[in-house]
Amino acid sequence: MGNLSRRNFLKYAGLTGGVAGLAGLAGCSGDGGSSSSDGGSSDGEKIKIGVSIWSSTDALGKLSVDIIKKAADILGVEITTVDQGHVSEQVTASIETLCAAGCNGIVVCNSADSEMTAAINTCNDNQVYLAQFYRMISKENSPDVYSLAENSQYYVGAVHEDEVGNGEKLVELLTADNSDAYEGIQKGARNIKLEGWTVGDATFQERWKGYKSGIEKWNAANPSDQATLSDPVYANTSSSEGANVTQQFYNTDNTMDALIVAGGGGDPLVGSVGQLKNMNLTGKIRVASTDFLDDLKDQLATGGMYCESGGHFCDPLYSFLMVYAACKGVDSFMPKSGDFGKEIKFPYVFVSSVKEYQDYEKYFVDEAPYTDDEMKDLATKDFDALCKSAESLSIEDVKSRHA
Numbered sequence: 001m002g003n004l005s006r007r008n009f010l011k012y013a014g015l016t017g018g019v020a021g022l023a024g025l026a027g028c029s030g031d032g033g034s035s036s037s038d039g040g041s042s043d044g045e046k047i048k049i050g051v052s053i054w055s056s057t058d059a060l061g062k063l064s065v066d067i068i069k070k071a072a073d074i075l076g077v078e079i080t081t082v083d084q085g086h087v088s089e090q091v092t093a094s095i096e097t098l099c100a101a102g103c104n105g106i107v108v109c110n111s112a113d114s115e116m117t118a119a120i121n122t123c124n125d126n127q128v129y130l131a132q133f134y135r136m137i138s139k140e141n142s143p144d145v146y147s148l149a150e151n152s153q154y155y156v157g158a159v160h161e162d163e164v165g166n167g168e169k170l171v172e173l174l175t176a177d178n179s180d181a182y183e184g185i186q187k188g189a190r191n192i193k194l195e196g197w198t199v200g201d202a203t204f205q206e207r208w209k210g211y212k213s214g215i216e217k218w219n220a221a222n223p224s225d226q227a228t229l230s231d232p233v234y235a236n237t238s239s240s241e242g243a244n245v246t247q248q249f250y251n252t253d254n255t256m257d258a259l260i261v262a263g264g265g266g267d268p269l270v271g272s273v274g275q276l277k278n279m280n281l282t283g284k285i286r287v288a289s290t291d292f293l294d295d296l297k298d299q300l301a302t303g304g305m306y307c308e309s310g311g312h313f314c315d316p317l318y319s320f321l322m323v324y325a326a327c328k329g330v331d332s333f334m335p336k337s338g339d340f341g342k343e344i345k346f347p348y349v350f351v352s353s354v355k356e357y358q359d360y361e362k363y364f365v366d367e368a369p370y371t372d373d374e375m376k377d378l379a380t381k382d383f384d385a386l387c388k389s390a391e392s393l394s395i396e397d398v399k400s401r402h403a
Contacts (some may be wrong), residue, residue: 018312027139045104046076047327049079049323050094052084052095053318054085054109054265056264057083061265065081066318068369070375086265088112091108091172092118098128099126104129104327111134114142120145120155127171129154129326131157131158132319137340138205147353151338154371156335157320158341158343160346161310166348168217170214171210171229175190175227180248190225192211192215194231194233194260195234195245195262196208207262215227215325218389239274259287261291262290270293282303289305292310296351332383344382368400
């Protein structure tokens, strides 16, 4: 496809994305590029990698699948995508489907740690490499699952962000005054409600720690101007449930002045923002989230959003690259019994004004953060070098690379 812009690339992907689900039923052969020596596995066969994701059509899910498709096309890898809706039974079934299709590796965005027991066991039984994206396994909350991953010869690792730091930063942005925000909500929030997505999800648990830590830090520094955070109410991954949770919060406490939509793929945030608009509360209640909306610039300009984190959608790319390297037998990525696996933490991108979003849009939306040549170079790196590349995926770093 060459060095297509992000917008043109998404147009191209939209023409091919519709066949991804059908390809999942027939085997890992629907979306890969032409055969290439770069795409060979350790035994010389063409690499096949499956993608298990909550949705390949919502805002974040589509970007996630598209960047994997781009990498697969460049590297000559065959891929297929299975949507599982973050429903536990469908998550585990998707791994079985992809293994049965003959995939050498799988990348998965699961919804809860508990699902990883079946996923890892299935991959162990089928000798298929497995890595997570946007997710990790909590050693503290899921010790048995963590131990299973440690002892697996096929669990490659996880790619995710510093979720505690992310939560702290979002609360910091919410509670601080922001003269660049929409006029009606420039003063910081004090009565914050929390919308989660799935009980027991390790990523949400880490974000929640960050939100609570952020509140504690604000209150310690401002004893006469305290902020509060509600317990989470869960919306799963649908826009309708996001809307219902938002309505429920306001009906219970109409003094709320902020809402954190913790995540869930994008649809819950769309539902929550839409419900606030239906209730004539846009520009009156500050909304923060970790899923970038397609119309984030407009939402920031009208007060639909106050601040947001995320946006680089490269977790799945790096997870894909780790599994690709394991399939090729690259030593620094090969799982070793007794080790949890490789872990890559991405820095988040934070946006709290139209001006900040314009920089993000230029370097992450209008153009992909990586050119084709840069993508090829990433695929040649060992683990330590790949980690360093992940650490330099900020707006300023991309801006300097592409200047």
